[in-house]
Amino acid sequence: MFKEKLLIKLRPYARTFLENASTMFDFSIFTLGSKAYAERIVEILDPKGLYFSTSNVFSKEDCKTPMIKGLDVVNQNEKVVLVVDDTKKVWMNHPKNLIEIKPYEYFSETRLRTSWTQWRSDESEEHGELARVLDELKKIHSAFFDLKEDQFDYYESRDVRDVVEDLRRKFNCLTC
Numbered sequence: 664m665f666k667e668k669l670l671i672k673l674r675p676y677a678r679t680f681l682e683n684a685s686t687m688f689d690f691s692i693f694t695l696g697s698k699a700y701a702e703r704i705v706e707i708l709d710p711k712g713l714y715f716s717t718s719n720v721f722s723k724e725d726c727k728t729p730m731i732k733g734l735d736v737v738n739q740n741e742k743v744v745l746v747v748d749d750t751k752k753v754w755m756n757h758p759k760n761l762i763e764i765k766p767y768e769y770f771s772e773t774r775l776r777t778s779w780t781q782w783r784s785d786e787s788e789e790h791g792e793l794a795r796v797l798d799e800l801k802k803i804h805s806a807f808f809d810l811k812e813d814q815f816d817y818y819e820s821r822d823v824r825d826v827v828e829d830l831r832r833k834f835n836c837l838t839c
Contacts, residue, residue, distance in 0.1 A: 695730060748763065751763055
């Protein structure tokens, strides 16, 4: 059990994001925090247990290399895994699987930049980072499953990293 006291502020649109993205993707949580911290975050994000299974919660204790997250821990073929994270350097072995999201800097103590509390505001639900990332995930999902009638083994040959790269070129997008 996680006994430390934490002040958690969910990013606006978090539960809507999970609800919408869950129709296209399976979720895992991977944090460089402790296992207890990861489990507590899952309880807060998903109190009804709709989106995350306990077998898909990973923490620093699961890392093969300290401070580096790896898809080998997730135990899925990296051809079909997308990662949404705000820290690029921890995915140095899987940069093509990464969809970067800007950090949510609500509390002033957490970052060097001006926080949402200092602005006396909060991130927009309609135009914020989670809405942007959800839009990109929808494009990736649609492109990945764009069925070609004459290709029976089409899905087995698909690689989400190629889809992401194609969309990056097509839309000149640095984060999708």
